[in-house]
Amino acid sequence: MNHPRRLLAGLAALALAGSAGLVVVRLQQGGSAPGSSAVAVEATATPGQLTTPQKVARKRQVDVLLAKRSTAVLKGDLKGFLAAVDPKQPKLAARQRLLFTNLRKFEFANLKYFAADERPTPTLAAKYGPTTFSTRVMMRYQLTGLDRKPVQTDLAYTFVRRGTAWVLVEDGAFDEVLSPDGHRQPWDYQEIAVVRRGKVVVVVDQGELALGKKIGAASQGAVDGVRRHWPRPWNGAVMVVAMSEPQVLSILWTSGNGAGWTIAAKAVSLYDGEPWKPHAGPPVSSRIVVNPAVRKDLDQDLLVHEMTHVATLPIGTRTPLWLEEGIAEYVRCASIEDDPQWTVDPYRKTVRTKYLASMKVLPGRQQFDEAGDRSYGQSWWITAYLVSKLGERGVAALYTDLAQHSTSQTAYATILKKHTGKTAAQLVTAVKKYKG
Template identity: 65%
Template structure:
């Protein structure tokens, strides 16, 4: 390969298996020491309100939230700000910016509703006994991107004034929410959206030109995936390239002791996520670009991540070597679509450095121990299968094991049925394969 950064794609994809979709709802008791959440208490029985009173309070706030969702869909700024504390100009300004950002995404559906309440003594001391801090679910669907609604959570605090609920805090209990993933691109500065085909890129408004460049590269990456992946994919994807590292995730290194830089990650969104389901059916993915590298992206890096976007909805049971090996296979094939580019140096490194010590198909531990080696071995395994059985049969293997590979025995039987080899036999054959 001519470009020295080509191998970054192998490192970047660790996110899918390591952090993508792994959004965990945390109570304040689980918060890191020294965080804002350490001042909060996990929700418990209230001695001040009866169950009926709490239910009534929740119902009233849900009605208020419903009006705010309707205001976004209808473009009604006044209605969106109606419940925001007018005594706090900074809060009003943030909420006004939020409204403008939300309007740019073109939601086909949007709903806010309370999920659970939180005892926050310091907020109650500040605002009085009617203070109600709650985790709010935002369930939304971006038209042309999301096949089904997805959701994220917010931390809001309301108080009762003149028989009306007023929003007084929009981030005071953020530390109690999902450790990764709940901060969305619309939560910070003004955004710009660039659309090319079914690709939507979100960047800071001041970086509109960057968004146009990333959209072009992303559309080319989608075309490359569709050339080399035989199962249907409509190419719809949201690419997030914001300056803030808090957007969608906070981890931009991976691996044990290596400190690898992750250039981008495919963050999988699951149906019913953050409502007590650690994982449900995958709805879709977002590709999130490392803020530090957002101005220097290669197409093949996005090809790797977009392969994950195209394949993750098929099912969750795919072994890591197959998921990452396939993404590397599509990436390398896309590189060699250009006659001026080659992956020969990568191929040589894999054959001479990574294959001799290969004892098993790479698993999670192998990726953690040495990511570059594990990605290389996984890629070469898929290259071997493509040479022996063809990419269409690899796609059939992927679809079968993604749904039915519930146990090690089931996985082994599926692999044998599609490739004619057990995992051990496949490992041995891959080591002998010279390409």
């Protein structure tokens, strides 16, 4: 069987994955009593002249509206969801209605929106007047059966005070300052279809339901393959996004130097907390995003590679790239050869005769950027060698130790020697002699 790589030159690849978009908000609160904080905020003529108590009151009012919005999604209340959208903007209202339709296709264990830091927008203030309030809004949510903990992303919203109520007037005026995956969730573009197969959730365009079912079947087979060869516990829950929209979760579909490489699919890590801050711990969830250009060309073994990343990411993020990609390629190839009708012998021959002689180090980012095919093949060969010596459980133990404790080059070297009995250089020498 020819080797369908995760990184492929040109378009010779198959794969799956996806997620991200443009969340629009429509907020409204009922009239406020005279003397309330709402009136106090409205009384100030221009942004920037509000007192600290007035800013606190304004944020509190918007947060109340945002809470009503999240409640409307959870309860299926379209009227409540659209209550605060600017009635003078039918296109905005239409986007809100579509957003609501898409959100209702997911199962939220919880959902919360809240105002974060203010982002002044002079152009919008000139357009809408002195009460204009542009703010990053945090969307904190947890999808039932998919996310171990809530995850969080940021959105760009602009509100205006009209009478005693706040109205949503803009939903993306400062997207460029959001986190890379902000405002780019699967529910934020065209209407979608959501297909469930066991614990796998597949998201496709509304008109591609048959594709979604096909991916669901392939995904369930991929989950089984991972479970056979990755000995640590994994519940098999994963979302695969295979939409025509190329900006979902802000994925770049090329990598490497020169003309670059086409990425067929990618596992995207999701975290809780402020999106722009460095994440100290492992991700709390992940999505597999599929390159739109190859979403209709499905291959189960390619999904196995990405699902191995989903299964291993929760352990930690300090694993070196050669083992991170090597274990994914190992599980992929092993799952193929579980079927006596299939073999990866052509790939095995290519790695042995074409890629091993040039290996001087355990592949890192530079090697992957320079030659993706070669580095993936070498990483697979290294991992297969380690499995031949340590077994799958032994390699999983090495992976876990590195993921959690490889905090420096010294720690990395110590962990590698402890599990393999070799230094990195000695491991390279041994791997090059391995016949496979």
